[in-house]
Amino acid sequence: MARTQGARPRRVRLWRWRRNPLRRRSDLAEAWLVLAAAVLALLLGALSGLTAAGAVDGSLAERRERTTPVPAVLTEDAAGLSAPVTQDGSGDGGVWAKVRWTAPDGTGRTGRAEVDPGSPAGTEVTVWTDPAGRLVPAPPDGAEARFQTVMAGITVAVAGGGLVLLGGRLARARLQLRRLAEWETEWRQVEPSWRRRMTG
Numbered sequence: 001m002a003r004t005q006g007a008r009p010r011r012v013r014l015w016r017w018r019r020n021p022l023r024r025r026s027d028l029a030e031a032w033l034v035l036a037a038a039v040l041a042l043l044l045g046a047l048s049g050l051t052a053a054g055a056v057d058g059s060l061a062e063r064r065e066r067t068t069p070v071p072a073v074l075t076e077d078a079a080g081l082s083a084p085v086t087q088d089g090s091g092d093g094g095v096w097a098k099v100r101w102t103a104p105d106g107t108g109r110t111g112r113a114e115v116d117p118g119s120p121a122g123t124e125v126t127v128w129t130d131p132a133g134r135l136v137p138a139p140p141d142g143a144e145a146r147f148q149t150v151m152a153g154i155t156v157a158v159a160g161g162g163l164v165l166l167g168g169r170l171a172r173a174r175l176q177l178r179r180l181a182e183w184e185t186e187w188r189q190v191e192p193s194w195r196r197r198m199t200g
Contacts, residue, residue: 026179030172037168041161049157056152057145064139072101072127075110078119099125103133111135 078097094114103109113127113135128138140148 026175026182030175033168033171033175037165037171041164041168044164045157045161048160049153052156053149053153057149060140060145060148064141066130067128067136067139068131069126069138070101070129072099072113072125074098074115074119074121074123074125075100077121078115078117078123099127101127101129101133103129104131105133107133109133109135 075098078095095117096112097115097119098110099113099115100108100110111134113125115123115125119125128136130136139145
């Protein structure tokens with residue numbers, strides 16, 4: 001004998017927004033909560049992302065203003081030095097060697113800077129210094145600066161929006177627990193009469 005399966009129940013979309021006898025106040029509250037959480041997540045994510053991107057861009061611009069490229073001279077051969085290797089096994093092609101440059105106050109300074117491998121002593125290179133004449137890393141510029149700005153904005157936007165959605169999910173879980181408790185209370189009131197009707 002062939003077994004027939006009943007028709008699958010049709011899922012009604014947006015049922016919480018439609019008037020029907022099965023909809024409770026908590027269902028409508030949940031619908032508003034989901035909508036508010038989604039809108040707030042988008043707005044807060046976009047606003048926080050733009051704010052973070054602007055802050056990073058401003059910080060990089062300030063860093064570029066506070067650093068100055070100055071000429072320096074290699075005081076040792078870079079030919080015998082090996083390029084540093086990063087954790088992923090790749091090198092950036094530069095080596096650290098001793099250089100000499102003149103600070104803004106006219107005094108001679110020495111330190112280590114990243115230079116092209118194989119450069120002999122006496123080669124002129126460019127280093128970056130702060131207002132006190134100390135060596136500092138070259139500030140990000142161009143594509144690197146844009147990448148840092150965009151990544152900061154995206155990261156903060158996702159984190160901010162995600163926190164709002166998480167809060168909405170927790171609030172929704174509390175509503176569901178409350179609804180289950182209401183159903184349990186109503187069932188206790190209805191169950192005796194229902195049982196009498198079924199056994200009578």
